[in-house]
Amino acid sequence: MLTPYLGNYRWKDLPVKEYKTDGTGFKDITRQVLFDDPDLTCQLRYFEVQPGGHSSLERHEHVHAVLILRGRGRCLVGTRVIEIDTFDLVSVPAFQWHQFQPVGEEPLGFLCLVNCDRDRPQLPTEADLEQLRQIEKVAEFIKV
């Protein structure tokens, strides 16, 4: 019933899934699943992006509800680039391109709430990227 917090944004017996730079578009990011209860219809995950890293640029039908737990950064939602800081809330609506990046020396850590029943993320095609890059501030922001 209790999962103690161990400090440094780690929890007892919750595996930290480490990602590394690879072909799927994320860099220096870890994931811990905080709640995955069969009696809940949502999952709550904690993601952490190291300075210089980024989450994948993606979109999907399912929505994200995000609470920044650590650090600060910027995120793309649709065609907007938004400054985010600790305890800010971000809603990512269906089919909006999104990406999270830290700013400064501290990692960017955030809770991300999703429905258990959800579709797989889509990565941008070259045509999608071309369209996104037509907006200057988006072009400057996105990392793929």
Added chain:
Amino acid sequence: MLTPYLGNYRWKDLPVKEYKTDGTGFKDITRQVLFDDPDLTCQLRYFEVQPGGHSSLERHEHVHAVLILRGRGRCLVGTRVIEIDTFDLVSVPAFQWHQFQPVGEEPLGFLCLVNCDRDRPQLPTEADLEQLRQIEKVAEFIKV
């Protein structure tokens, strides 16, 4: 898409529902709904209990997934009284009696994740209370 954090555990344009001591068993507790998106099957709420206050002693079929965001305290889950501190995670299974209380000078603030489709809480009858009070540490803990 962005709901900025204002400091002091308040968010822009999110109403703070104030509870006061009344007949339904809670004391000095506020609630803010952080995410209530029609495309999400869960709700994420932030509760805050002032020193000396407590959440209601209740049970229900739906489960709670709780992340302590502020302060420390103790909670009852079933017949266990558990010490809780910032960023600890607590799962409240179906039909387990539960109550949250702060310890110390700071309020106890916690995120509470629930399914949108859920049953109404049940408050303890006198017979329930009598049974709970047969366990000494539970008897010492619960406030009604």
